Amino acid sequence: MTDWILRGGDVIDGSGRPRFRADIAIAGDHIAEVGAVGRSTGAREIDVSGKVVAPGFIDVHTHDDRALFATPEMAAKASQGVTTVVVGNCGISLAPLTLDDAPLPPLDLLGDAADYRYPHFADYFSNLDRNPAALNATCLVGHTTLRIGAMSALDRPAEPAEIAQMRELLQEALDAGAIGMSSGLAYAPAEHAPASEIEALAALLRPAGAIYTTHMRNEGDRVLDSLEESFAVGRTAGVPVVISHHKTIGRANFGRTAQTLPVIAAAIARQEIGLDAYPYIASSTVLSAGQAGRASKVMVTWSKRAPEQAGRDLSAIAADWGVGIDEAVERLQPAGAIYWTMDEPDVRRVLSFPHTMIGSDGLPHDFHPHPRLWGTFPRVLGHYCRDLGLFGLEEAVRRMTGLPAARFGLSGRGAVAAGAYADIAVFDPATVIDRASFEHPTTPAAGIEYVFVNGRPVWAEGKASGERPGRALRRQQLQAKAQ
Ligand SMILES: [Zn+2]
CATH class of the missing domain: 3.30.1490.130 (D-aminoacylase. Domain 3)
Incomplete structure (x- = not known):
């Protein structure tokens, strides 16, 4: 039985192929039909003519670990058309860790001591099951989080017994449903971890079919060494690697993405590598x-x-x-x-690279956050795609949907197709634009008209619906679905 019909929109299906005019029928949590859909008793109809109907966007780079509970309507993301967030990036995840004292930086980006209250990763997942958010979430385990839980001092490589304990916690997290491990080797609590420590942990990822993502040791003068270190982890462990928020920072490194992108392209020819980026010249x-x-x-x-x-x-x-x-x-x-540390031509070059996924890296715990938290996806669609013409709209949507769904193994997501989950963003291609600025960073974007998650509306007519149909996407369920 059909619940919703989106009538007469231009479907951009997430694969990169040209848009086509079609109706969409939603039944339960799935897309039932894409094409000419007849009237159906009891179904609610929305006229979306002149609008684009796309898969809901997948924010591959988030720090929403705590926001899913603190702000379950997830307005910062739903207002951009995002329907799934990947949490636990940059080496920091809320689980598995309990803290009595204030968290060390950068763990304090996620929350306060009281927010670190999950001794096992399964506890975090069950909290998500009990307190669902508006959006779907899938989880990485942070290497820094593991380190802080297992080590008595962080200014040195882990000793064998500490590596054994981290491996145990990581295996437990993978068994609970985590889709991979992230690292943040640029930050003090992890900078003394040698590549061998990462490799000892990453060895557990391959049997699980999990992924490794990294905020690299260096994004400045030594960015090429850091890329090579990241690729080597992937080769040694036999796992896919995602280079997080790729950029080259500092005036001396302006223009150097002209060097890094060919190096990444060459690595992609040999092994599974992905990367993400946010559309701003300032980091945070x-x-x-x-x-x-x-x-x-x-x-x-x-x-x-x-x-x-x-x-x-x-x-x-x-x-x-x-x-x-x-x-x-x-x-x-x-x-x-x-921090204003990047050059605009580098940002455009990375965004134009066909393998780049879009990830906000938004920091929802910040009092006056970087505008990327509320603006990333509409800024790519409106500013970089429509106004500057860096790439076509079909390509922009692919980098936010089909590409990340494939990279992170989010089966059934990232596509508008019969049988896919009804995660959908409807936007106006003529007006979509970010409105969050550095001065007013929490202003919702314009032009995002309707957002559905698992067949239920979470954002419509400029506000959150209050519905919370999001799910914790566990690795085992995703892999079972893919087979
Ligand atoms: Zn990072």
Whole structure:
């Protein structure tokens, strides 16, 4: 029995093929029919003529681990047409870890001590089952999270007994349904982990059919070495690798994506490699003097000791206080920041690369977040695709849907086709655009008209519906479905 009919839209199905005019019938959590759909008693009809009907977008790079519970309507993402989020990126996941004291940076990007309350990864999954969000979620285990749980000191490589404990926790997480492991080797708690430590853990991923994603050790002067280190983990462990938020940072490295992308393309010819990117020239993470020194401008996103400074320029804060930048950084800790460290031609080059998936890297726990949290997908569709013409709309949609579904093994998602899950984004191609700015970072995008998750509307007419049909997507269920 048909529940919804989306009438007369232009279907962009996520595969990259040209759009075609069709009606969509939704029955239960599935797309029942794509084509000329007759009237059906009891079905609710929406006229979507002139609009694009696309698969719901898959945000492959998120830090929504806690947001799924704290803001279950997930308006920051639903308002962009996102229907599935991949959590646990950059080495940091809420599980498996319990904390009594304030989390070390960068774990404090996800939440406070009380949010780290999952001794086993299965506990996190059951919390998701009991408290579903509006969107689907699939989970990576963070290497840094494992390290903090297993090691007595982080300023050295893990010892054999610690590696054994991390392997046990990782195996447990994979058994519970995690789809892979992430690393954040650029951050202090993981920077002393040698490649051999990562490889000892990654060895568990292949038997599980799981994936490795990495916020690389270096995205600046040594970016090529870091790419090679990442590829080597993939080859040694025999697993697919995703290079997170690919970029080259710092003035000295402007233009160097012209070197990195051919290196990535050559690696893709030999082994399974993917990458993601967000469409901005500014990055965002915890506040550090080192990062601030490489940026042309720094904006504070949150500070525990001086919360009133969130949203302000770091040099203005330092001037107000009559101190140098390093002293201001010290006085704000713990804190987060936005760093202007990239060159626009690099951003465009990475976005234009046919293997690049779109991932927001949004930080929902920040008081004054980077606008990528609310703007990433409409910015690619409206600014980079329609206004600048970097690529066609079918290609933009493929990089947000079919490509990530294949890379992360999200079977039944990322396609508008009969039998697929009814995760759908309806948008106006003429008006879709991000409206979140660095000054007003939580302004919802324009032009996203209807968003369905598992056949139920989560976003319509500019607001969240309040429905929470999202599911925890476990690896075993995804793999069973794929067979
Ligand atoms: Zn990262």
